[in-house]
Amino acid sequence: MAELALNATSTPQQARRLIRDGHWQQHTSGLAAGHAQANLVILPEAQADDFLRFCQANPKPCPVLDVTAPGDPYPRSLGDDIDLRYDLPTYRVYRDGKLSEERHDITDLWRDDFVAFSIGCSFSFEEALIAEGLEVRHISERRNVPMYRTNIPLIGSRLFGGEMVVSMRPFTAAQAIRAIQITSDMPRVHGAPIHLGDPAQIGISDLQQPDFGDSPVIHQGEIPVFWACGVTPQLALENAALPLVITHSPGHMLITDIPNHRFKFG
Known part of the structure; x- marks a missing residue:
C-alpha cells in the first residue's frame, strides 16, 4: 500500500507527490518530520482583505504564513512545486456557510479570483515537544489530534467572527509547565497554550467527544492542555456564509518545505 510509504522520515516532496497522486488521504500528523505544516483557507479576492484583518486581530489561532496573489495556487514562500489545488489529502468545500462536501482535489473549483491563506499549524511545535522528551499522545497512538469548539470570543472584522477552536494534548502537571516553556517562543505556530485544566471553563463539556479529530487517550494523573x-477560521467562514470557500479538512494539512526551527526564536 502506498500509504505505508509515508512516515516521519519522508521528505516534504515525497509526501506531496503521494498526496497529489491520490495515494495518501489520511491526516498528516507526524509526516515529514522537521518541516512545517499549514492550515489552508481559500476565498474570493473581494473578501480577502477583511479576512486578513481578522487574522491579524487574532494571531494566536490564525498566524498567517503566506498569502497568494489572486488566482495563483502556488505559495512560493513555502516551498518549490507546491500546488494548493491538489497537494492536501482532503479539502472541505463550504457553500453559503455550510459544509457542502469533502474532496481530494479542487482543480475544477479553482477560480481566477481565489486568494489562498496558509496559516501556522501546531504540528510544528509538536516536534519541539518530542525533542524535549514529551510524548505527543495522538502521534504515538497514530491518531488525529482532538479539536474542540470553545466559548472564547474572537475579535471580529466586518465579515468574520465567532469563537476559538482549540487542540488538546494531555500531560502531567510538570510536563505541562515544560510544554508551555517550549511553545512560548513559537508564536507563528500558535505559541503557548491558552488554557489548561478544567475544559468546562472554556465551554467544552466532554473531552471524549471532540468536534474535530479523534477522541483523546488520557492517562491517570494527566491534565488537558x-x-x-x-x-478556528473554518467557524468564522461558516458565520460569514460566503457563497464558496475552501479549507483543509482538520488534520489534513499542507506539508511545506520550511524547517520547523525557522518558527522558533529565543
Missing part, C-alpha cells in the same frame, strides 16, 4: 487551533 489546550492550544489555539488553525481550524
Whole structure:
C-alpha cells in the first residue's frame, strides 16, 4: 500500500507527490518530520482583505504564513512545486456557510479570483515537544489530534467572527509547565497554550467527544492542555456564509518545505 510509504522520515516532496497522486488521504500528523505544516483557507479576492484583518486581530489561532496573489495556487514562500489545488489529502468545500462536501482535489473549483491563506499549524511545535522528551499522545497512538469548539470570543472584522477552536494534548502537571516553556517562543505556530485544566471553563463539556479529530487517550494523573487551533477560521467562514470557500479538512494539512526551527526564536 502506498500509504505505508509515508512516515516521519519522508521528505516534504515525497509526501506531496503521494498526496497529489491520490495515494495518501489520511491526516498528516507526524509526516515529514522537521518541516512545517499549514492550515489552508481559500476565498474570493473581494473578501480577502477583511479576512486578513481578522487574522491579524487574532494571531494566536490564525498566524498567517503566506498569502497568494489572486488566482495563483502556488505559495512560493513555502516551498518549490507546491500546488494548493491538489497537494492536501482532503479539502472541505463550504457553500453559503455550510459544509457542502469533502474532496481530494479542487482543480475544477479553482477560480481566477481565489486568494489562498496558509496559516501556522501546531504540528510544528509538536516536534519541539518530542525533542524535549514529551510524548505527543495522538502521534504515538497514530491518531488525529482532538479539536474542540470553545466559548472564547474572537475579535471580529466586518465579515468574520465567532469563537476559538482549540487542540488538546494531555500531560502531567510538570510536563505541562515544560510544554508551555517550549511553545512560548513559537508564536507563528500558535505559541503557548491558552488554557489548561478544567475544559468546562472554556465551554467544552466532554473531552471524549471532540468536534474535530479523534477522541483523546488520557492517562491517570494527566491534565488537558489546550492550544489555539488553525481550524478556528473554518467557524468564522461558516458565520460569514460566503457563497464558496475552501479549507483543509482538520488534520489534513499542507506539508511545506520550511524547517520547523525557522518558527522558533529565543
